[in-house]
Amino acid sequence: MTLASRPAVVILSQASHALGRKIANAIDGDLHGASARTSEVDFAFDEAKAHLSYLFSTGRPIVAVMASGALIRILAPLLTDKFFEPAVVAVSDDGASVVPLLGGHRGGNDLARKIAAVLDGHAAVTTAGDLRFGVALDQPPRGYVLANPENAKAVMAELVAGASARLIGQASWLSNTRIPFAADGTVTLTVTDRPRTAAPLELVYHPKTLVLGMGCERHASTEEAIELARTALADSGLARESLSCVASIDVKADETAIHAVAGHFGVPARFFSAARLEEEAPRLKNPSDIVFAEVGCHGVAEGAALAGASPSGDLVFPKIKSKGATAAIACGPAPVDPDTVGRARGKLFVVGIGPGADQWRSPEVSTMVAASTDLVGYSLYLDLLGTLADGKIRHDFDLGKEEARVVHAMELAGEGKSVALVCSGDAGIYAMATLVFELFDKGGISDAASRIEVQVSPGISALQAAAARIGAPLGHDFCTISLSDLLTPWEHIQRRVKAAGEGDFVIAFYNPVSMKRRTQLAYARDKLLEYRPATTPVILATNLGRLGEHVRTVPLGELNVDDVDMLTVVVVGSSESRTVVTGDGKSWVYTPRGYSGKSDTGMSKEVSQ
Missing domain, CATH: 3.40.1010.10 (Tetrapyrrole methylase, N-terminal domain)
Known part of the structure; x- marks a missing residue:
């Protein structure tokens, strides 16, 4: 499931938390809750209307545990094109009623049925095609693409009025329904991997049976690769809508040109080892010893296409070449599921979760x-x-x-x-x-x-969190220094502390102490006292954003190493840092930017920059 297709389950109160979490778990969704009235959600929001509007505008399927009328009023101004709008489902507070309000044929009806089954409720599906024929013709299953959705309304109206349909091609999801089929049917349902101009009462479905195999030189031109792929599809007489994925050898997993081709056609890229591609050598039309010597298989484009199309697939368009790329097409006997083909280029998200x-x-x-x-x-x-x-x-x-x-x-x-x-x-x-x-x-x-x-x-970061809790100590130039000498020689740390003291920076000390390391922070305190007053405020912030959070200030001259532990960040003010007490008795620390010494005109210019 891609990020954009992951449903957002929205709740407005903690009373709906258990229901919302049950729904989210059942449909692999995220739980979104109003920040003022919910806890332990995946995403918190401040204002329901703005958040629901944002989710809808980004195409996220929405399941909202709230009154359908309120949900309709929020989203109504955003409605434009039903073929591109996401599914929207309203669920009653007791889970008894599940109502697909929008996008019924874009997953809303199926989503409602799945939720109702989990909650033992009722899915209030009202779309005529689903009820009468057991299928949504404008929402084919995964592995098929409707080429002309603009004809769907007229075709469905004709069928609902009593007309029969003629089926060209094969697809069990169509033939195993309650649609009345006849050789002379008024409407036509066509399943083909070839481009086709549809008649007024015809729907054309393209099965995703094609795999485009590609090879290329390192740092090949993306424009050249895309043009070669387009040529392959055009010359083969095959429909681009039937393309399931772009396949190549695994050493090309980070090749920009391969991913550019996949992006151009809106399909995923998949990769195979040289050993797997070599298994296809007997079926290649253009085996190459030169390619084998370079990458360990006798053909990349043809081999990857065949590997992706399954052992019973056929090479329907042999390899063609451009200056720096190759392309070939294979066709499988059924729609190809990219999730079961080769492997994707892996993704590593390096994330900071804050405190x-x-x-x-x-x-x-x-x-x-x-x-x-x-x-x-x-x-x-x-x-x-x-x-x-x-x-x-x-x-x-x-x-x-x-x-x-x-x-x-x-x-x-x-x-x-x-x-x-x-x-x-x-x-x-x-x-x-x-x-x-x-x-x-x-x-x-x-x-x-x-x-x-x-x-x-x-x-x-810890320094941002500490600063926000105590005021604005980072209002002017600042730096960070880690006092851990596990990876940095102690003499380098000493030089940096001295330089920061001479430069009068506000300093955030990370890793100030450990169980065995107790002298570095004392050194830093004593060195900084050579450059700034003993009254300089020092912020000690422990367990920021977590249970046991404790933020306090002490004068630099009274900083005691024993008051600091491994979960504490130490922020030492500059000689200009100040402490102020507000009317409620709370003490704050800030470092002025010197505006008090500027004219009003100068201040305005500085702020505008």
């Missing part, structure tokens, strides 16, 4: 975790994901196993999986993102792992 609290985790990170099959991380970080980790394969690691953790995540992705490498705070600040790219650079991973797709998503 761990749901409300401090970005929607992008939650979306990436939801889209992953496997989660890799320190056990505490995976636990902090809560219900978002449900249904995922966990790969737990202890602290101190950072490189093993990253290698494992990359190797899993190298197998074609979607993997989330979970970090606290921000993934790129003293976390795992650096190791990912270091392994790309220096090696230590398999060839498959070196060809994965990587996406890094930011999270709220």
